[in-house]
Amino acid sequence: MTSVQPSGGSPLEGKVEQALDGGTRPPVGRYRLDLATGEWAWSDEVYLMHGFxxxxxxxxxxxMLSHKHPDDRGRVDGVLRRAAETGQTFSSVHRIRDAHGSTRTLAVTGQGRRDPATGRVTELIGYFIDVTDSHRAAAQRDATASIKASAEHRAVIEQAKGMxxxxxxxxxLxxxxxxxxxSNRTNIAVRDLADRLVELIAGPDVTVxxxxxxxxxFLKDPEVPVDS
Structure with a gap:
């Protein structure tokens, strides 16, 4: 990383480095926000994350706020305002629209730095982490699991219909x-009812x-044990 080098180590820096240790490391950039002027100093990576x-x-x-996704902008602004007031460590995950119009997901983490003379929080320092790819991978995993579960539900319903x-x-039909x-009469989901029916007719313990x-x-009241 280049351009921005907050002086001295910090617990925040250690946590970020620990969190990113191992596996494929997402793009990480440093920032420093001067609370008096509202100007930011970005490392090269943060410029690139924002499409510049x-x-x-x-x-x-x-x-910076203009690039936040409209649904996330107010929340991010609130996080920064609270951090400026308290100086406490903070983190947030939000979406941005970069200079090219692409939507990316960034994690921002940081903490306040106080003026030794006044004790006031004068700047925020921390990191932007581009987690777009990891979020896409997680969404893909969730979608795959959902599709698989849906296919399994359809399969058992088809089996029950055949029986x-x-x-x-x-x-x-x-x-x-x-x-x-x-299902309507008993308030049991069709897929659950189908699963129970298949178990009743062709379960591993069924001999007759x-x-x-x-x-x-069974169809009248699935909760009542059925005698074959």
Whole structure:
């Protein structure tokens, strides 16, 4: 990293370095905010995160906030104001729209530095960390898990419909309607009802195929134990 070098080590710096230790390290840049002037000093990495070439613009608080996502802007402004008042360590994750119009996700962490003579917080120092890729990866993992779970739910519903078609000699839509009606009557989700039905008919402990009367009883009240 270049350009901005807050003097001296700090607990914050140690925490950031520890958090980033190991694995693929996301882009990290330093900043310093002069609370008297509202001007920022950015390392080259922070310029690049915001879509600028290093030194291309003079970073100020209004400019920085203008790049925050509208839904996150008020929250970030509040975090900075509280930090300026208290000087306490802070952190926040928010979205920005860089100079090219792309949306990125940044984590900002920092702490106040006080004037030894007055005790007033005069500047904030800390880091911007570009976590866009890690957030995308997490979102992809969540989406994959959701798709997998949805596929599993559909599979068990299809299996249950097939069993009802065989038991009652009905078509696919009628079999699903039997499940849906039982779901509405018992307030049990269709997928959960289907899972229980499959377990009843073809579970690992089943040795005798349930009678039609047993299936009727199950659909009427799945909570009551069914005798085959």
């Amino acid at each position: 070439e290093p030194g291309e613009i003079v970073p100020t608080t209004p400019l 009802l078609m065989a038991v009652y000699g009905v078509e696919e 009628e079999a699903f309607e039997l499940l849906r009606e039982a 195929f349930p009678t039609r009367e047993a299936i009727d009883a």
